[in-house]
Amino acid sequence: MKKATALLAALSLALPLTACSGSDPDAEQADKQGTDLSAVTADQALTDSLPENIKSAGVLKVVTSPDYEPAEFLSADGKTFLGYDIDIINAVAKKLNLKTEFSQAPFESIIPAVGSKYDVAISSFDVSPERLAQVNMSTYMKSGSLFMVQKENPKKFDPANLCGMKMGAQSGSSQQQYLENAAKTCASESKPALEVLPEADAQMLATKLAGGQLDAIMVDNIAAGFTASKNPNKFQTVGDVVESSEAGIITAKDQQQLAEAITKATQALIDDGTMANIFKHWNVDQSSVIKQAVLNPGQ
Structure with missing residues (x-):
């Protein structure tokens, strides 16, 4: 999943990506609100299981890279965090009787800072062996990746033949790794080189695709579908979903109590339908809902 980017709230600064024809992107974005979480209540047993420092502070310090609509992005005021990932971690925090304190950081800088500057990270992180070697991951949804091109595919990009292409993905993403392996x-095989051009900034990645400097980008299928539907005259997806995986909420390796509490809180939100409601609110297909939240799957 994340983070190969597709184009996101921040992109409207360079391109009217999230606005329909004739609409004002700021006005459209200003209408967006998070999911109603008023029905989510605290679970005292889960609260009691938290590390004492977090329980006594009553705050969960969350970091995200808010450039990935509809998962995580900033509202028109540039301050309010929105998206299904934001709603999910807010619901988890409510279940743990905690408030959330959000910070933003470049995607590739997040994992090293979890456990020191931040308690948790949620930013559409795919679960992978490489990440599990560094951090705890509590699964909360599943998705895959798609290739995105300019409308009408002028570079004749073929997902079955990546060799000879110039392709973009977000720095540090599973999509970047996929492309580098390709x-x-x-x-x-002595075929024409596949040039992989990672970008830390989603805005620049999308700008380069729109300007023809990239033949295609590899993106999360949810963000890809969202972007293509909002910008049918600019972008389209090509091929089928690949690299299906689950995403995880990240905690530090030495924060096992916190990781276990988050996993159990996530499971409660799956069981009571809150997770499905969040995805419905953001027009995310219900196939993204998982049945079982797992801490460090495969370990």
């Missing part, structure tokens, strides 16, 4: 295959 590039090695192209080289080993």
Whole structure:
């Protein structure tokens, strides 16, 4: 999933990506609100299981990279965090009787800072062996990746043949790793080089695609579908979903109590339908809902 980017609230600064024809992107974005979480109540047993420092502070310090609508993005005021990931971690915090304190950071800088500057991270992080070696991950949803191109696919991009293409993905993402592995295959088979051009800034990634500097980008399928539907004259997806995976809420390796509490809170939100309601609010297909929240799957 994340973070290969597709184009996001911040992108409207460079391109009218999230606005329909003739609409004002700021006005459209100003109408967006998070899911109603008033029915979510605290679970005292889960609260009691929290590490003492977090329980006594009553605050969960959350970091995200808010450039990935509809998962996480900033409202028109540039201050309010919105998106289904934001609603999910807010609901988890409510279940734990905590308030949330949000910070933003570049995607690739987040994992090293969890456990020191921040308690948790939620930013559409795919679960992977590489990440599980560094942090705890509590699964909360599933998705995959899609390729996105300019409308009408002028570069004749073929998902079955990536060799010879110039492709973009967000720095540090699972999509970047996928493309770099494909590039090695192209080289080993003496085929034209696949040039992988990672970007830390989603805005620049999308700008380069729109300007023809990239043949395609590899993006999360939810964000890809959202962007293509909002900008049918600019972008389209090509091919089928690949690299289906689950996303995880991140905690530090030495914060096992917190990781277990978050996993149990997430499961409660799955069981009572809150998770499904959040995805429905953001027009995310219900196939993204998982049945079981798992801490560090495969370990």
